[in-house]
Amino acid sequence: MSDHISGPRALADPIADITDFYAFPSPDSPGRLVLVMNTLPMAKPTDLFSAGLLYRFRLRPLSAPAAGSTSGVFVPGEEEVVLDCVFDSPEHVTDPETGRPDHEQHGSCVAPGGEEVTFRVNDESGGAGGGVRVFAGVRWDPFIMDARAALATIATRKLAFTEDGSIFLDGKNVLSIVVEIDSGLLPGGMLVGVVAETLTRGEFNVRIERVGRPEVKNMMLAPKDFDQVNRDLEIRDLYNMEDAFHLGESYYGAFRARLDANLAFWDCLDGKRHWPLGEDGSHPLTDLVLADYLVVDPTLPYAEQGSFLEIELAARRGEPHQTCGGRALNDDVMDALFTQLVNAGHGPTIRDGVDSASRPATSTFPYLVAANPDPPEPPEHH
Structure with missing residues (x-):
């Protein structure tokens, strides 16, 4: 489920669980980059943010892959x-x-120039200053995927998607933070790598979750059955602790072994191998998956479909990219991702049977639509 409930710690402390992350040029304000971090899966309309957490966006300039890569x-x-x-x-x-007791919450975000931007939670106008604009509040969860069919695919080892899929998270809410930042404040270079994190707040910050691309943890790292090296290891909490831009050496081999095995599983679901393995069993996509941050070209205009992974796949082919990359709220990224995993883009689109949210995001700030006042009850965990 994108990054919902992506490990034991996220299940134990869902307030710190990043459910999704998006980055795209603003369709409403050219010259601005939009960053969206969604947290707390299946949030209630009255839920508020944790005063004990630091919600962080990190942006770094990216250089082209090494020659011949x-x-x-x-x-x-x-x-x-x-x-x-x-x-x-x-x-x-x-x-x-109503005259009834209620709760109100305020937040702040430090702009790159040091200015503190304050805002009130659930105020759609948000707060602005220092080249940034910020909204925070409860919103309709925009993620679209037939999660039950995806999990059934892993369990049965057969593609379980149908033409008429269902969005497992349809109608459920999340706590959203939306930041618009002037492109002039971004790190130098045409391409930018972006990641979202939650950390403990205080003098010593401990990273709890970090998210770049969708479904890296739940669909590519969680399954254990195919990994002959670390079959009993729940690897996702270890992965969350890593710096997305600089993976440490301690668990690097474990991450690679898990991805090599699971990516090979996805590749063979149509009965063919489209991604030839290396002599050591390494999968051609493992390095790309481990570079787990969204790649955005903020100089190009907003694109709602077809931009996810376009920059990275163009680089693999040695061709210039054509889109802004990143990930837009209404982009059906799971079809694009499953297609690459299963047939490397050389066969039919692997559709999960859902193409859009029942309440799509808008083209104006804060982009995500209002929360569902009566969301469906979350399923019980057994």
Whole structure:
């Protein structure tokens, strides 16, 4: 489910669970990049953000892959722009319409120039200053995928998608943070790598979750049955602790072994091998998956379909990219991802049977649509 419930720690502390991450040029304000971090799967309309968390966006310039490389992996630079959002403890207030007790929350985000931008949670106008605009509040979860069919595919080892799929998360809510940043404040270079993180707040920050691309943890790292090296290892919490731009050496081999095995599983679901393995069993996509950040060209205009992975795949072919890359809210990225995993784009599109949300995102700030006031109850965990 994109990055919903992506490991034991996320299940234990869902307030820190990043469910999704998006980055795209603003369709409403040219010259701005939009960053969206969604948290707390299946949020209630009254839920608020944690005052004990740091919600962070990190942006780094990217250089072209090394000469002769076909991995599609760009090289992150050392320069970094960081946007940190934090929230106060909720205040007890009285609802002016009903007279009932209620809660109100305020937050702030530090712009790259150091200016503190303040805002009130669930205020659609948000706050602005220092070249950024910020919204935070409960919104309709925009992620689209037939999650049950995807899990059935892994369990049965056969493609289980149908023409008429269902969105498992349809009608459920998330806590969203939306940041628009002027392109002039971005790190230098045409391409930017972007990642979202939640960390403990205080003098010592511990990374709890980090997200770049969708379904890396749940569809590519979670399954254990195909990994002959680390079959008993729940690897996702270890992966979350890593720096997306600089993976450490301690678990690097474990991540590679899990991805080599699971990517090979996805590749053979149509009965053919489209991604030839290396002599050591390495999968051609493993390096690209481990470079787990969205790649965006903010100089190109907003594109709603076909931009996800386009920059990386063009680099693999040694061709210039044509789109802004990144990930837009309404982009059906799972069809694009499953197609690459199963047939490398050399066969029919692998559709999961859902193409759009029942309430698509808008083209104006804050982009995500209003929360469902009566969301379906979350399923029980057994």
